[in-house]
Amino acid sequence: xxxxxxxxxxxxxxxxxxxxxxxxxxxxxxxxxxxxxxxxxxxxxxxxxxxxxxxxxxxxxxxxxxxxxxxxxxxxxxxxxxxxxxxxxxxxxxxxxxxxxxxxxxxxxxxxxxxxxxxxxxxxxxxxxxxxxxxxxxxxxxxxxxxxxxxxxxxxxxxxxxxxxxxxxxxxxxxxxxxxxxxxxxxxxxxxxxxxxxxxxxxxxxxxxxxxxxxxxxxxxxxxxxxxxxxxxxxxxxxxxxxxxxxxxxxxxxxxxxxxxxxxxxxxxxxxxxxxxxxxxxxxxxxxxxxxxxxxxxxxxxxxxxxxxxxxxxxxxxxxxxxxx
Amino acid sequence: xxxxxxxxxxxxxxxxxxxxxxxxxxxxxxxxxxxxxxxxxxxxxxxxxxxxxxxxxxxxxxxxxxxxxxxxxxxxxxxxxxxxxxxxxxxxxxxxxxxxxxxxxxxxxxxxxxxxxxxxxxxxxxxxxxxxxxxxxxxxxxxxxxxxxxxxxxxxxxxxxxxxxxxxxxxxxxxxxxxxxxxxxxxxxxxxxxxxxxxxxxxxxxxxxxxxxxxxxxxxxxxxxxxxxxxxxxxxxxxxxxxxxxxxxxxxxxxxxxxxxxxxxxxxxxxxxxxxxxxxxxxxxxxxxxxxxxxxxxxxxxxxxxxxxxxxxxxxxxxxxxxxxxxxxxxxxxxxxxxxxxxxxxxxxxxxxxxxxxxxxxxxxxxxxxxxxxxxxxxxxxxxxxxxxxxxxxxxxxxxxxxxx
Ligand code: SF4
Numbered sequence: 001x002x003x004x005x006x007x008x009x010x011x012x013x014x015x016x017x018x019x020x021x022x023x024x025x026x027x028x029x030x031x032x033x034x035x036x037x038x039x040x041x042x043x044x045x046x047x048x049x050x051x052x053x054x055x056x057x058x059x060x061x062x063x064x065x066x067x068x069x070x071x072x073x074x075x076x077x078x079x080x081x082x083x084x085x086x087x088x089x090x091x092x093x094x095x096x097x098x099x100x101x102x103x104x105x106x107x108x109x110x111x112x113x114x115x116x117x118x119x120x121x122x123x124x125x126x127x128x129x130x131x132x133x134x135x136x137x138x139x140x141x142x143x144x145x146x147x148x149x150x151x152x153x154x155x156x157x158x159x160x161x162x163x164x165x166x167x168x169x170x171x172x173x174x175x176x177x178x179x180x181x182x183x184x185x186x187x188x189x190x191x192x193x194x195x196x197x198x199x200x201x202x203x204x205x206x207x208x209x210x211x212x213x214x215x216x217x218x219x220x221x222x223x224x225x226x227x228x229x230x231x232x233x234x235x236x237x238x239x240x241x242x243x244x245x246x247x248x249x250x251x252x253x254x255x256x257x258x259x260x261x262x263x264x265x266x267x268x269x270x271x272x273x274x275x276x277x278x279x280x281x282x283x284x285x286x287x288x289x290x291x292x293x294x295x296x297x298x299x300x301x302x303x304x305x306x307x308x309x310x311x312x313x314x315x316x317x318x319x320x321x322x323x324x325x
Numbered sequence: 326x327x328x329x330x331x332x333x334x335x336x337x338x339x340x341x342x343x344x345x346x347x348x349x350x351x352x353x354x355x356x357x358x359x360x361x362x363x364x365x366x367x368x369x370x371x372x373x374x375x376x377x378x379x380x381x382x383x384x385x386x387x388x389x390x391x392x393x394x395x396x397x398x399x400x401x402x403x404x405x406x407x408x409x410x411x412x413x414x415x416x417x418x419x420x421x422x423x424x425x426x427x428x429x430x431x432x433x434x435x436x437x438x439x440x441x442x443x444x445x446x447x448x449x450x451x452x453x454x455x456x457x458x459x460x461x462x463x464x465x466x467x468x469x470x471x472x473x474x475x476x477x478x479x480x481x482x483x484x485x486x487x488x489x490x491x492x493x494x495x496x497x498x499x500x501x502x503x504x505x506x507x508x509x510x511x512x513x514x515x516x517x518x519x520x521x522x523x524x525x526x527x528x529x530x531x532x533x534x535x536x537x538x539x540x541x542x543x544x545x546x547x548x549x550x551x552x553x554x555x556x557x558x559x560x561x562x563x564x565x566x567x568x569x570x571x572x573x574x575x576x577x578x579x580x581x582x583x584x585x586x587x588x589x590x591x592x593x594x595x596x597x598x599x600x601x602x603x604x605x606x607x608x609x610x611x612x613x614x615x616x617x618x619x620x621x622x623x624x625x626x627x628x629x630x631x632x633x634x635x636x637x638x639x640x641x642x643x644x645x646x647x648x649x650x651x652x653x654x655x656x657x658x659x660x661x662x663x664x665x666x667x668x669x670x671x672x673x674x675x676x677x678x679x680x681x682x683x684x685x686x687x688x689x690x691x692x693x694x695x696x697x698x699x700x701x702x703x704x705x706x707x708x709x710x711x712x713x714x715x716x717x718x719x720x721x722x723x724x725x726x727x728x729x730x
Pocket of ligand 1: 675705710712
């Protein structure tokens, strides 16, 4: 039984309208991770996480459930039923139990990023009130009017608080804030940098331990590679940290998608694409460096147990003199 | 007749059947594995091909901006070289024009043509009482299998060697051993089709390009079947969609070369130029039409939505396409589904735009939702068709949130 795209789309749309998030979860999910980290409250750049890493554990359980629906005989019906449940009981069974392992992982990535920013001496601050979701999914699914409304709200808030420069941490949010918002939000004026770009400018200030850290194969996310030209930066950083960076056959501008963009519409198809990619990557090294939460989720889901799929921020922190293990 | 409508759910169901069909998947995996990587090697060895592609793209833009003018020019040039031009607004008109030329009870040899597929020509002529043979090896096999072309230039990409043997035995009674190798299979098809070529009344081809200034049809190939289809029977009909027009013969030749290179076939084995029927004036300098080649050459220019698309702010971009099929090879979804995704005739990234133009925006919009938006197709297209932007626009039509057509 296949899912009906219209059901999935209306689910996302109504959640966005109600919560500003694509899933029926509380906004606090976006900033909870920052508690106790003692992050700076002022600085040159606002750290705008875009919430994708935080949504990851919920996306993971949603996709697992959708896959089950897809495999069941009465998919369409079951999904319609599920939708009702999701609306009535605040957070439905579909997403109420975020994947625990993925949640810990996402928290670790977010923390690692702040460690790296601090170590590199980048002047940044975090304000839970200003963090949120970029609306990437709305845009990707062709919901351009809803997206425009959302983008205007996001920008209005940032503008009111006088934000001029932001640091983004994933390719989707980077692409939206840097390349798509300017096209749809009148008067938009924000300087947007991916944390990888900022770190790469200051690689010398990051004190990595000496010696080799072994080989890693790099999986470029499509948006960084083909739309935002973030290609050299992750390589430079990984090499500086002592990793031997291996290029798979399909890398750089011709990198291969992880299947993520259709994970909620056609999970079985998405998984096939991810498997295709991991098959290739594991030929190069047993550690796969990802730069995007969606890539991580999709590749991690299908990776054999002897292959470690891991975010670049974690790999970098592991090699810091002060934090490495 | 010909094409059928399609909905998102139907398309996804068909795709999932393909995903769980192990033979289909195995054939596709082997085919994609053999094809991928070839392209880059060609471009590395011949960087000058990129310059040629840029010239082709410029010429395409010029033609799309003034399509009707080039159609008129081509009709005039065709007449000058004693070919008979026709213009068909719709698929139905095109089929009727061809039927009028062909009549009934004829033997027809075809060389693979996407536009013939698009207008459902083979079926139509068969149903009208003709014997129709496809002569491109891949297309020949998929016709026997009763399936659709799974790639623009490699239609039988999903069929294994075993499947080919089985089809030839079952459908045509050709004797082949279980372990027949590729060479033996191709030899058997060659022998079978020789006889059809010899008795064919009519040969029907497509066209990789048509030079508006000279009325020359340009066809590129490796098999040699096109030479026979267009050169052996007394009548040749070329069915060509209007976006194949180029301002000059020089650039039409370039387009055919670029198409072959980006399809992974470089250098092409044969490049055919046909400017009207064969002729001789060797006896008393009197021009006689119909020497060794055809006596009549008919050229049916097919619109089927293209002229309207040339004025469309988004879909006009698809008309730049030279149908090399490279975007299909590189697409992560296509690599799993082949042309099961993309529309009834065209498939993969280029299939979305072509389905929108030739079948309907609504149908294409249903299919567009399964695009990853990863942009790999944009990266490899020789003429920079804005594939992912076209597909994103189609998604907006699906959700009803985009600018109206
Ligand atoms: S869109 Fe580009 S890559 Fe795809 S078939 Fe057409 S010309 Fe080739």
